[in-house]
Amino acid sequence: MSIGLFIPCYIDQLYPKVGIATLELLEKLNVQVTYPSGQTCCGQPMANAGYERESLGACQNFVKNFKDFDYVVTPSGSCAYHVKKHYNIMEQTPTTQKVRNNIFELCDFIINVLKIKDVGATFPFRVGLHQSCHGLRGLRLGSCSERVGNHYSYMEDLLQQVKGVRIMPLNRADECCGFGGTFAVTEEAVSIKMGKDKIKDHLNNGVEIITATDMSCLMHLEGLIMRNKQPIKVMHIAEILNSGS
Amino acid sequence: MSHPKLANIFNEDEKKVDWHDKALWFVRHKRDLSAHKVKGWETLREFGHQIKAHTLANLDQYLIEFEKNALSNGIEVHWATNAEEHNKIVHRILKECQAKKVVKSKSMLTEECHLNPFLEERGIEVIDTDLGERIVQLAKESPSHIVLPAIHKNRHEVDDLFQQHLNTKPCNGDPQYLTQKARKHLREKFINADAAITGVNFAIAETGGFVVCTNEGNADMGAHLAPVHIACMGMEKLIPKQDHLGVFLRLLARSATGQPITTYSSHFKTPAKGLKMHIVIVDNGRSEQLGKPDFRASLHCIRCGACMNTCPIYRRSGGHSYNYTIPGPIGSILSPGKDLKKHSSLPFASTLCGSCSDVCPVKIDIHSQLYKWRQIITKEMKQPMLKRKSMKIMGSLFSNPTQFNRFAKFCRWALRNLPKSILYAKPNVWGKSRELPKGPKMSFTEWHQNRENTKRMKNNG
Numbered sequence: 001m002s003i004g005l006f007i008p009c010y011i012d013q014l015y016p017k018v019g020i021a022t023l024e025l026l027e028k029l030n031v032q033v034t035y036p037s038g039q040t041c042c043g044q045p046m047a048n049a050g051y052e053r054e055s056l057g058a059c060q061n062f063v064k065n066f067k068d069f070d071y072v073v074t075p076s077g078s079c080a081y082h083v084k085k086h087y088n089i090m091e092q093t094p095t096t097q098k099v100r101n102n103i104f105e106l107c108d109f110i111i112n113v114l115k116i117k118d119v120g121a122t123f124p125f126r127v128g129l130h131q132s133c134h135g136l137r138g139l140r141l142g143s144c145s146e147r148v149g150n151h152y153s154y155m156e157d158l159l160q161q162v163k164g165v166r167i168m169p170l171n172r173a174d175e176c177c178g179f180g181g182t183f184a185v186t187e188e189a190v191s192i193k194m195g196k197d198k199i200k201d202h203l204n205n206g207v208e209i210i211t212a213t214d215m216s217c218l219m220h221l222e223g224l225i226m227r228n229k230q231p232i233k234v235m236h237i238a239e240i241l242n243s244g245s
Numbered sequence: 246m247s248h249p250k251l252a253n254i255f256n257e258d259e260k261k262v263d264w265h266d267k268a269l270w271f272v273r274h275k276r277d278l279s280a281h282k283v284k285g286w287e288t289l290r291e292f293g294h295q296i297k298a299h300t301l302a303n304l305d306q307y308l309i310e311f312e313k314n315a316l317s318n319g320i321e322v323h324w325a326t327n328a329e330e331h332n333k334i335v336h337r338i339l340k341e342c343q344a345k346k347v348v349k350s351k352s353m354l355t356e357e358c359h360l361n362p363f364l365e366e367r368g369i370e371v372i373d374t375d376l377g378e379r380i381v382q383l384a385k386e387s388p389s390h391i392v393l394p395a396i397h398k399n400r401h402e403v404d405d406l407f408q409q410h411l412n413t414k415p416c417n418g419d420p421q422y423l424t425q426k427a428r429k430h431l432r433e434k435f436i437n438a439d440a441a442i443t444g445v446n447f448a449i450a451e452t453g454g455f456v457v458c459t460n461e462g463n464a465d466m467g468a469h470l471a472p473v474h475i476a477c478m479g480m481e482k483l484i485p486k487q488d489h490l491g492v493f494l495r496l497l498a499r500s501a502t503g504q505p506i507t508t509y510s511s512h513f514k515t516p517a518k519g520l521k522m523h524i525v526i527v528d529n530g531r532s533e534q535l536g537k538p539d540f541r542a543s544l545h546c547i548r549c550g551a552c553m554n555t556c557p558i559y560r561r562s563g564g565h566s567y568n569y570t571i572p573g574p575i576g577s578i579l580s581p582g583k584d585l586k587k588h589s590s591l592p593f594a595s596t597l598c599g600s601c602s603d604v605c606p607v608k609i610d611i612h613s614q615l616y617k618w619r620q621i622i623t624k625e626m627k628q629p630m631l632k633r634k635s636m637k638i639m640g641s642l643f644s645n646p647t648q649f650n651r652f653a654k655f656c657r658w659a660l661r662n663l664p665k666s667i668l669y670a671k672p673n674v675w676g677k678s679r680e681l682p683k684g685p686k687m688s689f690t691e692w693h694q695n696r697e698n699t700k701r702m703k704n705n706g
Contacts, residue, residue, distance in 0.1 A: 057644025180596025
C-alpha cells in the first residue's frame, strides 16, 4: 500500500513540528510514507472566501502530486474534507476521483485503515478535545451533539489508549472555535469572541492541553492564549500520539 | 450596514453578548434533550425533508388542489405575486368589512411584506398579539429572532417599555407582573378587534385547511373573536396530506424550543357561521428561488429557528446584525435570492461549521448553500480590490510550488525579524487581539529534504 503524506501549507510553513510528528507517528506504525515535494495547498482558503475559481490551479497541483498513491493521509480534517467535498470544480477524471476517495484525515486513517487504536504513546496531561467542525460534521470523525445516534469519536478512541491522558469533558463539546479561514479577519469581533469562549470552556474544566485534528483552529486559539497570557497550551493530536514511547 | 459592522457594534457590550449567547444556547440545549428522546429522530428529519422536496417539485398541482378544497370549505382564496400585492389584498379585505382595529398573531410573512406600516399609513390599527412581537412593536423595532422575537431585550428593558406604553408601575423587571399586564392589555385588544390576521405554519392540500402553531393561544383568540380571519401564507407552507402533519408537528416544537408540541396547534378549515375566512397565498420571490436548483431546498424551512439558536455567530452578533426579516443561517441563504447586493455580507457571516445543517429538522444543507452563495457573490458583486488581488495572488502561488516555497520562506523570515510595530500595524486585523504564529527557521518541506539528503548520504557512504 502506497501512502502519500499531505502536509497542509500552513502546517508546512508555520508548524513543521506537526508535520514531523505525523510522519514519525506513521513510520512508528510501520507505514511507508512518501512526501511529494511539489505539494502546496488544497485550495480551501480561496474557495471558502468565494473564489473557488482562483483555487483551480491549487487543486490541479494537488491531484498531480497525489494521483499515484493508494491513500493520501493528512493531519487536517478540514483539508481532507475540502478535497472530498469541493473538488467537483475540476473535471472528474478517474484520477481526480481516486484522490478524492482515498484522502484520509490522520486519526480516521489510523482507526479505519490501519485498524489500530493503541499507538503506544504516553502523555500524562489533562487534555481537552477541540472537535474541529469540518472533521466532525464534514468527515463525521465523531458523533456531533446535534444529531441523534450512538456516541463515537476517533480522536477519543486513540487518546483513550494513550498512557496518562485524562480527557476532560467540556460544557459545549463541539461548538466552533471561530477560526473559519478568512472569517477570522472579515468577522474579527465575532471570531475573537468565539475563540475566547472556547478557551474559557477548556480552562473552566481543568484542561492543560487543547488538542484537535486541525492546526488552523489551534493557531487561532493559540494566538488568543498567547495574547491573553493564559495558562493553557495547544497541541495537534499527532504530537500527542507521537509522544513518549 | 454589513453584518461585520453591526456584529462589531453588538460586541462592544461583552456582557450583553454573553447573556444573549447563553439565553439561546439554553434553548438549543433544550432542543437537544427533547430531540434525543425521540426514537427515529433522524428518520423523522428525513421524512420531513422528502415530503418538502416532493411538495416543492409538484407545487403547482398542490396549490391548485389546496385552492379547490379551501374554496369548497368556504374559505376565500387570494393570490399575491409580491409583498405589495399581498398588502393591497389584505387592505382591500379590511376596507370591505370596515375594519379599523386588527389583531395579528405572529407571522413572519407579514413582517417580510412590511404589512404593519402599510396598514397603519391607511388608518388601521394593527396590534401584534404575540408577547414578544408586542414588545418589539412597542419598541418600534423588528423581531431579532423568528420564534423569540424579543430575545435581544432583557426583562428590565421590557419593564421600562411597559411603563412608557402600558402605564405599568416600576417592578424591577418582575416577569409575572409584566406578563399579567401584557395579558390584560392584549385581552382588551382581542375583544375590540374588527379582524384577525394570522400566519400559517402548514396548509394541507388534501383538506384545504391550515394549521397555526402558537404557545400563547393568541391566534385562536384573534381568529375566534373577530368577525373576519385573514391567514397569510408563503406558498411553500403547503404539505400534501393531513397525515404529514404528524411528521412536522413533532419536528417543529422540539426543534424550536424543546417542547414536545406547541401549546396550541390550531386547525382551521371552515369559517364559523356568519364569519369570514380568507387565505392570501404569497409568492414574493419564492418561485425564483424554486427555480435555482442549488438553493431550492431553502424553501423546505418550517421556521423553527433552530439554526439561529445553534449558530455560534448568531448567538454572538444578535438577530438585528443580519438586517433581514429572517436572520441567522437560514436568512443568510434566503436573503441573497431577494436582494444580492443588500445582503451580500450574510453568506460570509459563518465559519461553515455545519451545525445549522445538522440541527435543521428538514435537513436543509444550509452551510453548503452559504458556500455556493459566496461563489456567486464574488462573481456578481464588485469585491474590494485587496480581496480580489490577494485571492488571485494566492491562487497563482499555490499553483506553483517553487514560487510558493520562496514566498513562504520570506514570510517566515518576516515573522521572525520584523519589529512588532510593523508586524502588528493597523492593516493586520488578525493581530488586533491575537498573536501571530512564530516563524520557524525551517519548514517541514526543508526538514524533510534534509532528512532525505542525510539518509542518502548514509546509504552512499
